[in-house]
Amino acid sequence: xxxxxxxxxxxxxxxxxxxxxxxxxxxxxxxxxxxxxxxxxxxxxxxxxxxxxxxxxxxxxxxxxxxxxxxxxxxxxxxxxxxxxxxxxxxxxxxxxxxxxxxxxxxxxxxxxxxxxxxxxxxxxxxxxxxxxxxxxxxxxxxxxxxxxx
Amino acid sequence: xxxxxxxxxxxxxxxxxxxxxxxxxxxxxxxxxxxxxxxxxxxxxxxxxxxxxxxxxxxxxxxxxxxxxxxxxxxxxxxxxxxxxxxxxxxxxxxxxxxxxxxxxxxxxxxxxxxxxxxxxxxxxxxxxxxxxxxxxxxxxxxxxxxxxx
DNA sequence: GCCAATTAGTTCTAACGCGAACAATAATAG
DNA sequence: CTATTATTGTTCGCGTTAGAACTAATTGGC
Numbered sequence: 001x002x003x004x005x006x007x008x009x010x011x012x013x014x015x016x017x018x019x020x021x022x023x024x025x026x027x028x029x030x031x032x033x034x035x036x037x038x039x040x041x042x043x044x045x046x047x048x049x050x051x052x053x054x055x056x057x058x059x060x061x062x063x064x065x066x067x068x069x070x071x072x073x074x075x076x077x078x079x080x081x082x083x084x085x086x087x088x089x090x091x092x093x094x095x096x097x098x099x100x101x102x103x104x105x106x107x108x109x110x111x112x113x114x115x116x117x118x119x120x121x122x123x124x125x126x127x128x129x130x131x132x133x134x135x136x137x138x139x140x141x142x143x144x145x146x147x148x149x150x
Numbered sequence: 151x152x153x154x155x156x157x158x159x160x161x162x163x164x165x166x167x168x169x170x171x172x173x174x175x176x177x178x179x180x181x182x183x184x185x186x187x188x189x190x191x192x193x194x195x196x197x198x199x200x201x202x203x204x205x206x207x208x209x210x211x212x213x214x215x216x217x218x219x220x221x222x223x224x225x226x227x228x229x230x231x232x233x234x235x236x237x238x239x240x241x242x243x244x245x246x247x248x249x250x251x252x253x254x255x256x257x258x259x260x261x262x263x264x265x266x267x268x269x270x271x272x273x274x275x276x277x278x279x280x281x282x283x284x285x286x287x288x289x290x291x292x293x294x295x296x297x298x299x300x
Numbered sequence: 301g302c303c304a305a306t307t308a309g310t311t312c313t314a315a316c317g318c319g320a321a322c323a324a325t326a327a328t329a330g
Numbered sequence: 331c332t333a334t335t336a337t338t339g340t341t342c343g344c345g346t347t348a349g350a351a352c353t354a355a356t357t358g359g360c
């Protein structure tokens with residue numbers, strides 16, 4: 001009994017159908033998400049930030065990065081573009097002058113109130129193609145996969 | 151009985167834990183994949199192309215794009231970089247002069263023979279943290295999710 | 301109190317990723 | 331046959347994406 005993987009048997013490994021399914025599911029979901037968000041003139045990353053800032057008093061770059069999984073280097077650019085659009089603004093902190101708080105502007109709040117419920121509604125409607133038991137099981141398995149590769 | 155989604159109940163929709171799990175699983179898997187491939191000095195897209203071309207007589211851009219889900223515009227750049235590295239070359243077709251076939255060079259073949267089995271082996275080892283039944287169920291659910299958003 | 305280690309955010313580089321516009325070529329309708 | 335339509339790959343614009351180097355500010359050890 002040997003687990004060596006050769007050029008000949010590599011394509012028969014049973015992880016490959018699962019990997020293909022994961023890639024396809026991600027591609028389909030993220031593509032759909034991006035197309036939907038275009039209605040609000042937002043990229044997925046921008047929407048992620050706006051939706052994270054909604055119903056908060058503002059968050060620092062570090063906090064946004066932790067919740068959205070956007071790297072801090074990327075986040076600088078995303079916040080720059082949201083600022084140009086007038087949806088957020090940077091607020092300096094006196095307590096810790098290294099930190100910057102990012103806050104939704106009035107326009108950002110309005111977009112959040114309009115886009116967030118509608119966007120979630122569209123996604124929820126699609127996911128209702130799964131039963132509640134399937135959603136729970138898929139969540140459990142995906143959490144387990146995430147742990148395996150962390 | 152109403153399914154309207156408001157600003158207040160949007161965060162309670164039961165698709166959200168599943169979405170979070172999907173995002174986290176993808177992030178963890180694709181990040182691991184990218185770090186592993188760095189050992190061969192390949193990006194995920196480059197590896198995707200090299201691994202797709204392995205054991206073939208070469209494929210056109212259209213065929214590679216169909217199998218890898220890389221857009222044709224992106225593929226031009228990926229093949230450019232693989233060409234610079236000496237791993238693939240473009241072969242013009244006389245039959246249809248619009249088409250270009252991409253073929254592994256001898257160096258590309260060697261890299262494929264070395265990297266493909268080893269990389270699959272590393273991934274397979276991680277996925278063995280799931281039982282066979284879990285792999286099948288995860289595959290089924292992910293295929294269903296992909297269909298919901300296609 | 302002072303120096304070393306941390307932390308926060310910015311900048312830079314290389315490579316995607318997608319959609320749209322484009323030129324060259326091929327296929328099809330009439 | 332010829333005009334229209336479709337397909338193939340390239341190019342471009344814009345926006346990520348990760349990672350590393352960098353600056354400014356803060357914290358911890360002693």
